[in-house]
Amino acid sequence: MRVEWVLLLAFPAKAAKLKPYLKKSEVQSFPPQALESATSRGPGTAGREDIMSLPFEPQSGPVSLEALRHSVSHIMADAVLRLFPEGKVAIGPPIEHGFYYDFELPRPLTEEDLPQIEAKMTELLKQAGEFQYSRLSRAEATKRLQDAGQPYKVELLADIPEGEDITFYDHGTWSDLCEGPHVESAGQIPKDGFRLLSVAGAYWRGDANNAMLQRIYGTAWWSKKDLKKYLVYLEEVQARDHRKLGREHDLFSLHPKFGAGLVFWHPKLGHVRRELEAWWWQLHDQAGYWPVYTPHVAGEPVFEQSGHLQNYSEMIWAPMDVDGHPHRVKPMNCPGHVTIFNSRRHSYRDLPLRFAELGTVYRYEPSGTLHGMLRVRGFTQDDAHIFSTPGQLEDEIVGVLDMVHTILTTFGYQYTAYLATRPEKSLGSDEVWEHAMNALKAAAARRQLPLQDDPGGGVFYGPKIDFKMRDALGREWQGPTVQVDFNLPDRFDIKFNDADNELKRPVMVHRALFGSLERFVGGLIEHFAGWWPLWLHPNPVVVLPIGSDQESAAGDYRNQIAAAGFRAEIRTDGPLRKRIRDAELEKIPYMVVLGGREVEQGVLNLRVHGVKEQRSLTMADFLAYLRDRRDQKSLDY
RNA sequence: GCUGCUGUAGCUCAGUGGUAGAGCACCUCCUUGGUAAGGAGGAGGUCACGGGUUCAAGUCCCGUCAGCAGCUCCA
Numbered sequence: 001m002r003v004e005w006v007l008l009l010a011f012p013a014k015a016a017k018l019k020p021y022l023k024k025s026e027v028q029s030f031p032p033q034a035l036e037s038a039t040s041r042g043p044g045t046a047g048r049e050d051i052m053s054l055p056f057e058p059q060s061g062p063v064s065l066e067a068l069r070h071s072v073s074h075i076m077a078d079a080v081l082r083l084f085p086e087g088k089v090a091i092g093p094p095i096e097h098g099f100y101y102d103f104e105l106p107r108p109l110t111e112e113d114l115p116q117i118e119a120k121m122t123e124l125l126k127q128a129g130e131f132q133y134s135r136l137s138r139a140e141a142t143k144r145l146q147d148a149g150q151p152y153k154v155e156l157l158a159d160i161p162e163g164e165d166i167t168f169y170d171h172g173t174w175s176d177l178c179e180g181p182h183v184e185s186a187g188q189i190p191k192d193g194f195r196l197l198s199v200a201g202a203y204w205r206g207d208a209n210n211a212m213l214q215r216i217y218g219t220a221w222w223s224k225k226d227l228k229k230y231l232v233y234l235e236e237v238q239a240r241d242h243r244k245l246g247r248e249h250d251l252f253s254l255h256p257k258f259g260a261g262l263v264f265w266h267p268k269l270g271h272v273r274r275e276l277e278a279w280w281w282q283l284h285d286q287a288g289y290w291p292v293y294t295p296h297v298a299g300e301p302v303f304e305q306s307g308h309l310q311n312y313s314e315m316i317w318a319p320m321d322v323d324g325h326p327h328r329v330k331p332m333n334c335p336g337h338v339t340i341f342n343s344r345r346h347s348y349r350d351l352p353l354r355f356a357e358l359g360t361v362y363r364y365e366p367s368g369t370l371h372g373m374l375r376v377r378g379f380t381q382d383d384a385h386i387f388s389t390p391g392q393l394e395d396e397i398v399g400v401l402d403m404v405h406t407i408l409t410t411f412g413y414q415y416t417a418y419l420a421t422r423p424e425k426s427l428g429s430d431e432v433w434e435h436a437m438n439a440l441k442a443a444a445a446r447r448q449l450p451l452q453d454d455p456g457g458g459v460f461y462g463p464k465i466d467f468k469m470r471d472a473l474g475r476e477w478q479g480p481t482v483q484v485d486f487n488l489p490d491r492f493d494i495k496f497n498d499a500d501n502e503l504k505r506p507v508m509v510h511r512a513l514f515g516s517l518e519r520f521v522g523g524l525i526e527h528f529a530g531w532w533p534l535w536l537h538p539n540p541v542v543v544l545p546i547g548s549d550q551e552s553a554a555g556d557y558r559n560q561i562a563a564a565g566f567r568a569e570i571r572t573d574g575p576l577r578k579r580i581r582d583a584e585l586e587k588i589p590y591m592v593v594l595g596g597r598e599v600e601q602g603v604l605n606l607r608v609h610g611v612k613e614q615r616s617l618t619m620a621d622f623l624a625y626l627r628d629r630r631d632q633k634s635l636d637y
Numbered sequence: 638g639c640u641g642c643u644g645u646a647g648c649u650c651a652g653u654g655g656u657a658g659a660g661c662a663c664c665u666c667c668u669u670g671g672u673a674a675g676g677a678g679g680a681g682g683u684c685a686c687g688g689g690u691u692c693a694a695g696u697c698c699c700g701u702c703a704g705c706a707g708c709u710c711c712a
Binding site: 100108109110111197198199200201202203206207208209212213214215217243247248254256260306307308311312314315331332334363365366367368369370371375459460461483510544546547548549572574575576577578579580581582583584585591593595596597605607612614 | 638639640641642647648668669670671672673674675685702703704705706707708709710711712
């Protein structure tokens with residue numbers, strides 16, 4: 001296992017120099033022994049170090065950044081109403097990294113309007129003066145807002161409960177019903193620290209039945225430098241957009257002729273997926289899951305029995321007629337798994353039974369929500385269902401937590417777990433909820449996994465733990481989930497014969513680790529941005545013979561690399577400089593250069609992606625190095 | 638689904654009512670190059686689709702589809 005690393009370690013890949021995004025103090029403590037490796041490796045993929053430190057929220061101003069952003073949103077509203085005096089204002093809060101304000105305006109805004117609004121804001125900043133706070137009686141406030149012709153504000157005011165303070169914040173000639181807090185004076189707002197970013201529609205009060213207002217998003221910081229840093233961060237986010245990378249690196253495509261929201265996995269991403277799936281099955285074999293395969297289509301009665309048709313009919317693809325009976329493409333794998341369970345009588349000795357399937361499902365997502373690979377209409381869930389006795393539940397959940405940890409840390413994701421408790425509308429007795437909640441909590445405690453609260457966030461059929469993961473850019477993604485289900489066991493009347501010869505109801509657990517392969521891999525594209533770890537990399541090695549004299553030797557080298565299980569491609573198109581450049585742009589980790597010298601000495605010249613210096617080494621050392629990196633699932637090259 | 642914007646070559650984009658363009662990619666030839674772009678030539682388009690206005694539509698209008706920014710939704 002120990003190889004001659006010394007030479008190789010002299011040129012760590014670019015990614016290895018990067019600091020992990022999260023500070024140690026912010027990092028999960030679960031399980032402690034795994035923490036060190038997960039954080040010290042970092043996501044292994046980054047671009048620039050300053051970007052990796054985002055999102056940053058410097059608190060260097062006289063008041064909080066939130067107050068600054070809130071104040072800038074007022075200035076913006078003031079500016080917009082000066083340009084559109086008949087406009088109506090709704091709400092304008094600070095949000096993460098910025099703010100927005102909602103308006104009803106006589107004409108639709110476009111992004112071309114933003115510079116003009118910004119110019120007006122700059123002008124207003126000079127005259128705005130103090131931010132004055134005042135408390136008004138309800139009658140005074142109502143009159144003020146009615147006189148101003150601001151019906152949305154009047155509505156907001158009416159919703160403030162009796163007894164609570166009604167406050168206004170004024171600057172210059174602007175007066176706004178608002179809780180604050182704000183900056184003390186406009187002079188505290190840096191005139192080159194804000195930027196308007198986009199316009200979009202937004203429903204009044206977030207309700208799709210209400211009027212659609214126009215929302216302007218902006219960002220604000222205490223200095224031009226911070227603003228710049230944030231804008232660079234936004235550029236990096238754009239550059240990593242999986243749709244853009246998907247085109248540039250030939251990873252996937254979508255085709256309206258086949259249908260919106262249906263993903264085509266191209267060869268390179270197909271390789272990534274196959275490697276992921278192979279590993280996934282390996283983990284599931286180790287954890288005692290059985291593979292199952294269930295039909296993609298089922299007669300409607302199946303989904304009536306499961307309840308999906310009644311509760312989610314608008315999300316299920318339209319029925320197709322088969323021999324006069326309506327059938328549906330499956331939106332879920334669980335009915336199939338339950339059907340397998342129910343196909344024979346089970347003893348308590350059979351339990352727990354763990355069924356796993358990479359099950360492709362179709363859901364009719366609204367057209368406006370489709371988004372590359374991240375929100376689609378056909379996707380493959382890495383689905384599993386565990387049928388256990390109530391007493392086994394806790395152990396089973398611990399098993400899932402371990403798999404979650406293995407998977408997320410392997411990719412360098414930080415994660416947070418949320419315990420979603422009973423919602424108002426829900427099924428099941430207090431006792432079963434209590435039992436399931438306790439099992440979830442106890443399992444988390446056994447793994448020292450801190451649980452954040454998500455009160456009422458459970459599904460109607462049972463409580464769950466959801467995982468949010470943080471990627472290389474510090475963005476949060478919806479991650480794995482483990483859910484206890486009290487509904488399907490009843491609906492399908494599943495039973496096992498217990499030791500006392502009584503028929504009892506098993507507990508059913510749904511869990512997904514990737515969630516959907518499409519979404520997870522789409523996220524990986526953005527997380528790794530082309531820097532796939534070696535074990536997943538579709539093009540890990542290119543062999544570059546310098547001249548045609550080395551071409552036959554190149555074939556030889558390539559075959560040795562391929563025999564070791566790594567894809568390797570020989571490229572002879574054009575001068576070496578061009579081929580090096582192409583390989584660098586494609587983020588190919590290892591460039592094996594062969595000239596007369598190398599062939600003569602039986603060595604190869606290795607250039608690692610992002611590292612200008614090269615080294616000579618033997619094929620045996622190179623392959624040992626590759627195998628080690630692959631087997632460790634290293635995030636660095 | 639809703640509001641707004643967009644749809645021109647494989648990609649990125651120019652083209653403001655009068656004969657469809659550029660760069661990259663691709664193909665052919667030349668070049669055999671020692672670590673981030675060697676040179677020349679060529680091919681490639683039903684200007685998303687359907688309808689309308691006009692002597693004339695990539696360009697103006699309407700509709701459909703798809704994409705984009707959000708909103709709502711996501712068992």
